[in-house]
Amino acid sequence: MQGIKNKKVLITAGATGIGKATAIALLNAGAQVHVCDIDADALDQLKQLYPLLLTSVTNVAEPDEVAKMFVQLQQEFSGQLDFLVNNAGVSGPAGPLESLDIDAWKTTFDVNLHATFYVSKHAIPLLKRQGGAIMNLSSTAGLYGYPMRSPYASAKWAIVGLSKTMAMELGPFNVRVNCICPGSVNGARMDRVISSIAKATGESVEKVRQDNVQNTSMTTFVDAEDIANMIVFSFSDLGAKISGQSLTVDGDTHSLATY
Numbered sequence: 001m002q003g004i005k006n007k008k009v010l011i012t013a014g015a016t017g018i019g020k021a022t023a024i025a026l027l028n029a030g031a032q033v034h035v036c037d038i039d040a041d042a043l044d045q046l047k048q049l050y051p052l053l054l055t056s057v058t059n060v061a062e063p064d065e066v067a068k069m070f071v072q073l074q075q076e077f078s079g080q081l082d083f084l085v086n087n088a089g090v091s092g093p094a095g096p097l098e099s100l101d102i103d104a105w106k107t108t109f110d111v112n113l114h115a116t117f118y119v120s121k122h123a124i125p126l127l128k129r130q131g132g133a134i135m136n137l138s139s140t141a142g143l144y145g146y147p148m149r150s151p152y153a154s155a156k157w158a159i160v161g162l163s164k165t166m167a168m169e170l171g172p173f174n175v176r177v178n179c180i181c182p183g184s185v186n187g188a189r190m191d192r193v194i195s196s197i198a199k200a201t202g203e204s205v206e207k208v209r210q211d212n213v214q215n216t217s218m219t220t221f222v223d224a225e226d227i228a229n230m231i232v233f234s235f236s237d238l239g240a241k242i243s244g245q246s247l248t249v250d251g252d253t254h255s256l257a258t259y
Contacts, residue, residue, distance in 0.1 A: 003237035005030030007132075008077040012060045012119055013088035015042035017187055018137065021224035022085055023053065025232050031083070034076060036060065036069055060088045060115040061107075070122040081126035083235050086116040086136045091189060092152040094196040105151045112155035116162065124170065131174030133239075135231050136163045138179040138246060140253045147256075148200050149193075156181075160246050167244035176243035178234055183250025184212050184221045218251035 004026065014023045014035030023035050027050055036058035037043050043055045054076050058069040073081070092108030093100050116136055127134070141149060142156030163179035170177055184190055194212070198205045213219050230249050233239050 001029050001232060001236040001238070003240070004232065004235060007031045007082040007235070008080045009033045009083040009085070009235075010073060010081060010119075010123065011035050011085040011087055012058075012115065013037055014085070015039050015046050015055075017189060018182065018185065018224045018227045019085070019087040020046060021228040022087070022231050024050065025225070025228040026083075026235075027052065029232055029236075032077070034073055060119055061110040063118050066115075066118045066122060074126070079126065080130070081123055082130070082132040084119065084123045084127065084132075084134045085231060086119055086134065088112070088115045088119075089137055091193050091196070092149065092155070094148045094193070095200040096148065097150045100151065108151040109155050109158075112152070113158050113162070116159060120166065124175070127175045128170070128173040133176040133178075133235050133243075134163075134166065134170075135234060136166075136177070136179040138163070138181045140181050140183050140248065140250050141256065142179070142181055143246065143248070144253070144256045148197055163246070164244050171243060176234075176239075178243060178245045178247055180227060180230055180234075181246050181248045181250065182222060182227050183216060183248070183253050185227065186221045186223050190221065212256075215255050216251040216253050220251050222249055222251060 009026050009031045011019050011023050013019045015037035023033050026033050034054040036056045038059045040057045047053055047055055056069050058065050060066055090111045093104040136159050138159040139156040141153040142160045146153035159179050163177050167177040194208045198208045226249050
C-alpha cells in the first residue's frame with residue numbers, strides 16, 4: 001500500500017493479538033517495524049517467524065523503561081520515526097465499582113492511558129521532523145458506558161480525548177493522530193474478559209458471550225486482522241487527511257451489555 005514502504009514504525013505490546021497482527025500487516029506492506037512487549041518468549045517466537053522485525057522487552061507503563069527503549073529505537077532507525085501504534089492495554093478488573101481493588105484500578109490506567117503518554121512524549125519530537133501518524137488504541141468501551149468494567153471504560157474514554165487533543169496539537173506539524181475503537185476481538189484476552197464478567201455477575205460464560213454478540217448489528221466479534229487493516233489504511237497515503245477521529249471497527253456496536 002502506498003506510503004508504507006520503508007517507513008519506520010513502533011508498536012507497543014506487539015507480540016500478540018492486535019499488535020502482532022498490525023506488525024505483520026505493516027511488515028508485509030514494506031515497513032520497518034520495531035515491536036516492544038513485556039513477554040520475552042512471545043517476542044522471540046514472533047522474531048523467529050519474521051527475522052526482519054526489531055524487538056525489545058519493555059514495560060511501557062514504566063517511564064524509565066520507555067526512555068531506554070527509545071535510545072535503542074533511535075539507533076536502529078537513525079533518529080527517524082514515521083508511525084506509532086500505542087497498543088498496550090489490559091482488561092482490568094470486573095465487578096461493581098465499590099468492589100474493585102484500588103491497585104487493580106491504578107494498574108488499568110497505568111497500562112491503558114499513562115503508557116500512551118510516556119511513549120508519545122518520546123515519539124512526538126521524532127515524528128515532528130518529517131510528519132507521520134499515531135494510532136492510539138481505545139475501544140467501543142470508550143464510546144459507551146460499560147457496567148462491571150468501569151476502570152477499563154474510563155481509561156478508554158480518556159484515550160479518545162487524548163487522541164483528539166494530540167491531533168489538534170500535532171496537525172500543524174503534519175502529524176495525524178487517531179484512535180481506533182475495536183469491538184469485541186476474538187482471542188484469549190476476550191475469553192478472559194467474558195469469564196471475569198460471568199464470575200462477577202453470576203451469568204454463564206455463554207450468556208455473556210451471546211449478550212456481547214447480540215449488541216452488534218452484524219452479530220459477530222471482530223478479528224485482530226480487521227483492526228490491523230484499518231491501521232494500515234490510516235497510515236497509508238489513502239488516509240492522508242484522516243486525523244482527530246475515533247475509528248470504529250466493531251460490526252456496528254449499538255450498546256454494550258448491561259448486567
